Amino acid sequence: MTLISVATRSDTVQNRQCNVPSKDSHSDLMESSATDLDDDNVISELIGDGGRWQFTWALLVFVFQIPTTMHMFTFVFQTTHKDFWCARPDHLKSINTDLWKNLTQPLGLCTILDIDYSRFDASNFEETMSNLSTSNLDFRKCTKFEYDDSKMGPTITSDYNLICDQVNMLSVVEMCFLAGAAVGSVTSGWISDKYGRKHILMIFVTMQVVIGTLISFTTSLHMYMVLRIIIGFASMTVTVVSFVLVVEYVSGRWRIIIGILNLLPVPLSYVITAGIAYVAREWRLMQILTSSPWVILLVMWYWLPESPRWLLSNGKIDKLKISLEQAARMNGQVLPSNFEKTLEVYSQREKAEISTKEPVLAVFNKEFRKTTILVIIVWYSMILLYFGLTLHLNNLGGDIYMNTVISGLLEAFTICISIPIVLKIGMRPSVVSYMVIAGVACLGVNFVPEGNLWIIIMLAIIGKCLIGANNAMVSTYTAQQYPTMIRNFAVGVGNFAAGLALITIPYMWLLERVQVYLPMSIMGCAGIVAGIGLYLIKNNPQV
Incomplete structure (x- = not known):
């Protein structure tokens, strides 16, 4: 699912090399004025534009795009069109469906001849209907329907009868997810700016798993629609925040490359969803298979690093120091001594700019x-x-x-x-x-x-x-x-x-x-x- 927001802080996208700062370079950096610093320069001078640490975590965060896309796209298969007709009475179930439709629904599949079918018998139904003069008979709307389950099992359309005069409800139902996604696309940037990328991402992934699984147990259309609004909001928030996180792990030209590759799982998710739908053939099972397995992503909650740039902008120097030390170690780099003083200089300047x-x-x-x-x-x-x-x-x-x-x-x-x-x-x-x-x-x-x-x-x-x-x-x-x-x-x-x-x-x-x-x-x-x-x-x- 693929609306995305960029919370980058770089003023230009530069093609910088991944330099390892020395102690001498640190001294030069400390002597530079606060107005010459920006967080991309500070972070990339310490751990590089891109390295094994950045690429490893970016690759893992890419995975978060898959369940989000599935929640959006599975609706296409859950509402697949199926042939339908007015339901046959229980004692006439043995009648061939084509014969039933031809004899009782000549004006279309949403209306039926208004006669008392209890007096008909399945054994002579065709003969009786053929001898019946239907020219003066009225028609009534069908209140119960049957569906062709030969190619696809129960769908949202068939479970909630979104056909005939209710067919326009399909657009309303679809809009529920998209309305939630629309709200999420606007608010997710503010939420992640205020509370951080990592925890907001994992909280909404948890919502995806829980709400997505609950949808498969809905008993009414209204319950389904409400939960789809919530899952739309959660899914778009995951999309936006995960994108923000991966592009803030890197800088320079890697920001363009990682920003584009972040959406590579989206089309692949379409293929996976089509495979699940082809095998499952039933909308509730599809929903479970595209929701529940992603609980495994919650394992990353403890180890997933927060965005170094968000930590810097919010003055969380202690946590930032730990992340940069881990990144430098994984990238094979050596951080200069007292580098946290450099971070404090920028952090104070950033807060002053934000307030003005x-x-x-x-x-x-x-x-x-x-x-x-x-x-x-x-x-x-x-x-x-x-x-x-x-x-x-x-x-x-x-x-x-x-x-x-x-x-x-x-x-x-x-x-x-x-x-x-x-x-x-x-x-x-x-x-x-x-x-x-x-x-x-x-x-x-x-x-x-x-x-x-x-x-x-x-x-x-x-x-x-x-x-x-x-x-x-x-x-x-x-x-x-x-x-x-x-x-x-x-x-x-x-x-x-x-x-x-x-x-x-x-x-x-x-x-x-x-x-x-x-x-x-x-x-x-x-x-x-x-x-x-x-x-x-x-x-x-x-x-």
């Missing part, structure tokens, strides 16, 4: 107003496009399992090749081109000749893969536009726009009833608009 900055006003002042407005447009459009395709790819047709596996593997490949592309041509050309091409691919479905479903699905998969890679880069690109003290809040503004997009998605897809490819056209236009917005965002020379 008002980020709400700063991101909308004359200097950053245009950038902030463009960021809002870009994030809304990007999330509308990415999750619109991710959650509704099956709306276009084809085999849902095969489409998911192919698109997941291709998206993972696209994320991987994005790293050398970004390092070679730069962030701005990459995010602009990816966004525009994804939009064009979505618009392209309108020009595919009828009968070529595979071309339509391939265009959608191309768009999904490109926007998925962009999803891993845009947050870092956004963060680069703002100075340190308002950066996290600025990306939070983007997350707010993304949250609004999440809530919009289920209702946007209802427009396919007006024109089958209208949602794809909207997403295509959104991609092009976002690409233009990214092009208009210029790197601020003051940052």
Whole structure:
């Protein structure tokens, strides 16, 4: 699941080498003025931009993206369409379902002939109905339904009868998770800034496991919806905070690389979820299998290190000293003596700056107003496009399992090749081109000749893969536009726009009833608009 926030503190992303500071360099560092320090320089001078300590913990934290993605994506399989019909009375259960539907539901599967079926017998049902004059009979709405369980067992749709006049409730149910995720995307940055990355991450992972498992035992639709709101909030918080944590472990060019790789488990999670759904074939079992096993992540609670940059910014020098000593030891480096004095100098300066900055006003002042407005447009459009395709790819047709596996593997490949592309041509050309091409691919479905479903699905998969890679880069690109003290809040503004997009998605897809490819056209236009917005965002020379 992949809305992300960046709580980085670096003013520029630099390609620094992992230098081991000597005692002499420490003396120089101590003599530098407090205004010349920033936390990236301080931390990286001590333990390097990246090393075995940073990479090991970043790799482990990557895993937290898997259960989060599963909680979001399993809904696609839990609401898979199944054939249905008005339920047969108990004494007529032996009647062939096709015969029953043809004789009793000529106007559609949501209504049935209004007659007394208790006087019919299964042995002569067809003969009796054939001799019956139905021209003057009325129809009534079905109150009970049966479902075709030959390919898929019970689903949320069948358990709660989200069909016929209740079909629009599917969008409302889907929106519950996304509404919770929208709130989580906005509040998670503030929560983790205040209370730290580590404990907030593990608390919400615990919520994921507990609430995710409880969902499988729900007895009513309202209970399911409430728990989906909570799990959406918890899942998005885990996504945001885990991303913040991994990018704060590293600095320099590794921040771009780790920031992109952090989303690599997301498309792989789509493939895993499709495999679980293919085997389980029952929504409650799917829910348990995608929730309960992740209790194993709680083992990391004791050993997982807090973000060194958060510890420094909050003046927790004693804990920071322990983490840096562990990192230096694992990276094979030697820390200078009395290095904690250097940390105290920066920590005091950081607190003074925080008390004099008002980020709400700063991101909308004359200097950053245009950038902030463009960021809002870009994030809304990007999330509308990415999750619109991710959650509704099956709306276009084809085999849902095969489409998911192919698109997941291709998206993972696209994320991987994005790293050398970004390092070679730069962030701005990459995010602009990816966004525009994804939009064009979505618009392209309108020009595919009828009968070529595979071309339509391939265009959608191309768009999904490109926007998925962009999803891993845009947050870092956004963060680069703002100075340190308002950066996290600025990306939070983007997350707010993304949250609004999440809530919009289920209702946007209802427009396919007006024109089958209208949602794809909207997403295509959104991609092009976002690409233009990214092009208009210029790197601020003051940052």
